[in-house]
Amino acid sequence: MKLPLIGCAIGALVIATPALAQTPSQDDLAALVRAQAAEIAALKARLDRLEGTAATAPATIAATPQTTPATPAPERLAQVTPPPVITQPFAPQLVPPGPAERDITRARSAEASGVTTEWGAGLPVFHSADGIYTFKPRGRILTDVSSTMGSRYNGRNTTTTGMRALRLGLEGGVGNHFFYQFESDFSENEVDIVTAFIGWRNRIGKGIDYDVRAGHLFNDRGFEGSTGSDSTPFLERTVVSTAILPQRGFYGIGIMPRLFWKTGHASLTVTGDRVDGNQGGNDSRTLLARAHWNPIKDDRRVLHVGLWGFDEGLSATAGTLTRNTVIGGRFNGALRVSTGALLGGTGTTGYGAELGGYVGPVWVMGEAGERHARLDGSRPDFVSKAWSLSGGWFLTGDLPPYNPRLGSFGQPRVLKPIFDGGPGAIELTARYENLDYSSLLTGGRGWAATVGANWYLNSFTRIQINAIHWDTDNRAGAYIGPDNGETVSARVAVTF
Structure with a gap:
């Protein structure tokens, strides 16, 4: 022109x-x-x-x-209109801008539409202009390395690596009541749907509210059994959480109403099998309940008391009750406490208790549980017993990441993140745990003592190390008889 x-x-x-x-x-x-x-x-x-x-x-x-x-x-x-010659394939207002112009345009569009964004644990939370819609991506990356030594069996003295969790998901809500969440895990070379539900929440009265969730639900069972894998103070949950649980595991499809008040909560869960369970027959049925109470609760102190229990009716296609439970690290498949082969289960009943709390930067938690597995015929029940005592101390003065609403651990609030020039949060931990399957002729037993350290770089990034002395006595499997040794494990974790 x-x-x-x-x-x-x-x-x-x-x-x-x-x-x-x-x-x-x-x-x-x-x-x-x-x-x-x-x-x-x-x-x-x-x-x-x-x-x-x-x-x-x-x-x-x-x-x-x-x-x-x-x-x-x-x-x-200056008064003549140029001839209408188009020399580019776009109208001027549609020409793709450069990177800087594109960012400015999007920012102005978001501002004009009223959409707001806040950055929390590593990823943004989006809010619509009218405040009705919210959306947040979520995920976790837990990378582990583990080395075992000292066993009298060479097959147990191994060094392994693995992804404890590699999750991607989303959560959001519509209005003040409706909410949803979905996560899929890609660790151990498998794609596994984990949390996937929709929910409704509301208030009953002053200081009392509830929610109801339906879908693929994570158990509300025990202190560490209700804590996510990205928030446990040790690399693996206690044997109370991993052994005294329904046969279907940590998840099941069903419905879970929960009631919350100022000093505690209670939940009731009715589920069938996992989302990828056997579709060739009836589901197993699991009824699970838990409640926790904080009789002492202020800015620096909490006392935690909890009770839980479940009853499970197994389907005809789910009669296998064999267990091989982690005792010295998740990624050493040879290092387990085993029941031996156990068939003919008709149902299970389990129950447990929790007692602990914190004062300032020091916390302690004790858990115990028992599970009775009912067998067909005239055989007596198979009884599993487990207990643990754990504790931690934040050297940097940070408070333990206790969630008083759910009675479990969550992500910490780091006072001085390293990205702001601080030291992060440094925690020393210790635990003793004991597991007994010996009510069976083929059942083993084991215990482990763990010391560890956690370095929280900020509220969603941490480095963990655990040193474990373990002792097992299996009566079945490849590693029979008394055995003991040490396992050193480490993890790099990011949760967003």
């Missing part, structure tokens, strides 16, 4: 310049070039202003007569 007009202007200047009728000198040519350059610059500036007017007021320009004199004067050029 600009080039034809500028060319006409140059032609007019050449014709009208008397110096061209004679042979020009070098000085004349230099002066002429400078004059023409000045005229071209002036015309270009006026054309830029003209096009700016066309972009902001197309109706006015369209009404301008489409006439152009043969030799337009500069003043006349």
Whole structure:
């Protein structure tokens, strides 16, 4: 659009310049070039202003007569509408902007629409302008390495690595009542749907509210059994959590109403099998209940008391009760406490208790549980017993990440993250745990003592190390008889 007009202007200047009728000198040519350059610059500036007017007021320009004199004067050029020649495949307002322009445009659009974004644990939370819709991506990356030594069986003295969790998911809500969550885990070379539910929450009265969730639900069972894998103070949950549980494991499809008050909560869960369970027959049925109470609760102190129990009716296709329970690290498959092969189960009943709390940066928690597995025929029940005592101390003065609403551990609130120039939060931990399957002739037993350290770089990033002395006595399997040794494990974890 600009080039034809500028060319006409140059032609007019050449014709009208008397110096061209004679042979020009070098000085004349230099002066002429400078004059023409000045005229071209002036015309270009006026054309830029003209096009700016066309972009902001197309109706006015369209009404301008489409006439152009043969030799337009500069003043006349400012009133002439350029011909409608399109030299690019996009309208000017649709031309893809550069990276910086794109970011600015999106930011202005978000601001204009009223959408707000807040950054929490590593990822943004989006809120609609009217406050009705919320959305947040979520996930966790837990990477472990483990080395076992000292066993009298060479097959147990191994060094292994693994992804304890590799999750991606989302959560959100509509209004004040409806909410949802979905997560899928990709660890151990498998795709596994974990949490997946919709829910409704409301308030009953002052200080009392409830929610009801339906879908693929995580157990509310025990202190560490109700704590997510990204929030446990040790690399693996206690044997109370891993052994005294329904046969279906930590998840099941069903419904869970929960009631909350100022000093505690209670839940009731009715579920069938896991989301990827056997679809060839009836589901097993599990009824589970838990309640916790904080008789002491202030800014620096909490006393925690909890009770839980479950009853499970097994389907005909789920009669296998064999257990091989972690005792010295998740990723050493040879290091387990085993029941031996156990078939013919018809149901299980389990129960447990929790007692603990914290004062300032020091916490302690004791758990115990028992599980009775009912066998067909005249055989007596298979009884599993487990207990543990755990504790921790935050050297940096941070408070333990206790969640008084759910009676479990969550993500810590680090007072001085390293990304702000602080030391992060440093915690020392210790635990003793004991597991007994010996009510069976083929059942084993085991115990483990663990010392560890956790370094929380900020509220969602941490490094953990555990040193475990373990002792087992299995009566079945590849590693029979008394055995003991040490396992050292470490983890790098990010939760968002």
